[in-house]
Amino acid sequence: MVAQEGEQVPVSRDAGGEEADYHESAREKNFGSIKNFSKENWTVDMETIPMDENGPVRKAQSERPLPINLKFEEVSYSVSLKPQTTWWDYKSWGSKMAHNAPDKVILHNIVGGVKPGEMLAMMGPSGSGKTTLLNILGGRGQGNLSGNILYNDMPYDKGMKRRTGFVTQDDVLYAHLTVKETLVYAALLRLPREFTKQEKIQRAEDVITELGLEKCKNTIIGGPFLRGVSGGEKKRVSIGHEMLIDPSLLLLDEPTSGLDSTIALKIIQTLQDLAKGGRTVITTIHQPSSIIFHMFDKLLLLSDGHILYYGHRSEAMSYFASVGFSPSYATNPADYLLDLANGIQHHIDPAGGEQSFSSHRKANKSEDILKTLREAYVSKQLSQTRASMARSTSITAEERRASREKVKWPSTWWEQFSVLTVRGMKERRHEVFAGLRIIQVFAISLVCGLLWWQSSADNIGDQAGLLFFVSTFWGFFPIFSSIFTFPTERQMLAKERASGMYRLTAYFFARTVGDLPLELVLPTLSITMIYWMSGLKATAGAFFCTLATVLFNVLVSQGMGLLLGAAMMDVKKATTLASVIMMTFQLAGGYFVTNTPAFIGWVKYISFTYYGFKLQLASQYSKDQTYACATGRCRIVDYPTVQQVGLDRMGIAVMAMMIMLFGFRFLAYMALRNMKK
Known part of the structure; x- marks a missing residue:
């Protein structure tokens, strides 16, 4: 009624x-x-x-x-x-007694x-x-x-x-977003699709006003080492995040x-x-x-x-x-009830008027009090509650x-993807373009350009070393950056997925696409500096082919980093495993070892460093090109390093890189899908 x-x-x-x-x-x-x-x-x-x-x-x-x-x-x-x-934790091998430990009961018939x-x-x-x-x-x-x-x-x-x-x-909460940005993005994701964009933004403004956050709405949230709003304001933002959907x-x-x-x-x-x-x-x-x-x-x-x-x-x-x-x-009733729940019953000492706890601090006394209270609840309240x-x-x-x-x-999926992409780029731009990271990349690029200053194609060994270093550097750098992606966002992802804010596919594609412009800017600038300073093949076709190969290498390396981070959700373990993998790929990349034993030679076929090096050599040299050697002019394809890697089967190399590009990301998505919320 x-x-x-x-x-x-x-x-x-x-x-x-x-x-x-x-x-x-x-x-x-x-x-x-x-x-x-x-x-x-x-x-x-x-x-x-x-x-x-x-x-x-x-x-x-x-x-x-x-x-x-x-x-x-x-x-x-x-x-x-x-x-x-x-399986890789050797300390757990042979440990049988721990597996027989009884379950711990947290709640009893509530x-x-x-x-x-x-x-x-x-x-x-x-x-x-x-x-x-x-x-x-x-x-x-x-x-x-x-x-x-x-x-x-x-x-x-x-x-x-x-x-x-x-x-x-x-x-x-995201540390680099302001209070208003945090709530606006949440409103765009969580409010029903019947609302217009302006209505959703206005809803976020209303919540800001209702919670008294007007003075700090344009202040970033902040984090442990980043100054932002106060603890009370941060708590109100968290509550406002949920109040948006009423x-x-x-x-x-x-x-x-x-x-x-x-x-x-x-x-x-x-x-x-x-x-x-x-x-x-x-x-x-x-x-x-x-x-x-x-x-x-x-x-x-x-x-x-x-x-x-x-x-x-x-x-x-x-x-x-x-x-x-x-x-x-x-x-205060709350203080008294909390003391009872700890098994403490307060008394007043008639002589001095002071609180006396001595007899009730004993463990057996506390257990008696708690036992009495549990039995009283069962006998007096439980049947009425039921x-x-x-x-x-x-x-x-x-x-x-x-x-x-x-x-x-x-x-809609597209709305989720769009909002998550913009939100992610705003949050991560401070990390990607951090001053120390920019200095690191430009310093390495400058050193490379000076060491290989205007080298000649006759110095095939030097140029091959430069190309291999570029493949290695832009394999290590992206993988160790992307390993942190999902472990650092695990809490946020678990929280938002548990609230039903968006589809996992929308988040994953937004994270992948949103990282592209951020992750590809620095390698593009770096290769531009190194290429023209080091005197590599001075044609537009060779330059853009080399640049495309390096960016391809960056994306594949990034995909492996995403996979390792999502699969382990432990930065320390993922970094250790990534070091082993990248060192193996580097050694099997075709530069250090030219006569690889047959039983271990297959490793190079799963190494994107090998394929990236192969494609870079093909962008610089042709099969009929020669270089100065002790006997006069020798063919570049006969140089040991080039001969080991080869200047043929470029289509297979591109296909292998494509398989790795999409395969690593697909496996990373499956790992996220199976992540415990």
């Missing part, structure tokens, strides 16, 4: 003291521009759309979020303690729920399982999970993923961590207003102030993965008093039907 305008919706309470329904007016309540904008989750109220003789003036702006009634019943979670080993319009706080000491439970509720658990987690009486699916906002404890379900991990009390209060007030607008809000919080504590609707208190209390926040202190635990002096979960029916048939509807990607 849906209430008419102005009509009060009856509210009843069950045996557990929970509201069996919520005010329909709370669903309708406006909260600035944050409450009424999303087009992918909700039905449109056409009466609120401005109209003229030609139809709607703008797209609908007064849609309401799909209410999400979240229930979790008997949720248990454990993780395997088996070490993550690989029961609870949150309704639209409510804000649940999960409290407990460090290691109590708060973040683990939050990840599970957000569909991000990777261990052994049992129990039922239902969203409007349905399991988690892709549609729910795009209706869920998740704010991690660590602010995963999620039906919003989960936050320690949103007030590291913030001063004033900023923390503003953030919680924002979350409270979002909840009053009909959203379901769940947050972990370690030790809130008394003001913040009283802003929550429900409380879930955890200790070592066990529930000590679940219910209304206002009834928490009276519940613990009923089981024999109450403070003997005025204190009954209230069974009776919880706060959604209509229409809302349940909307939950089952398939949700489309918020933007």
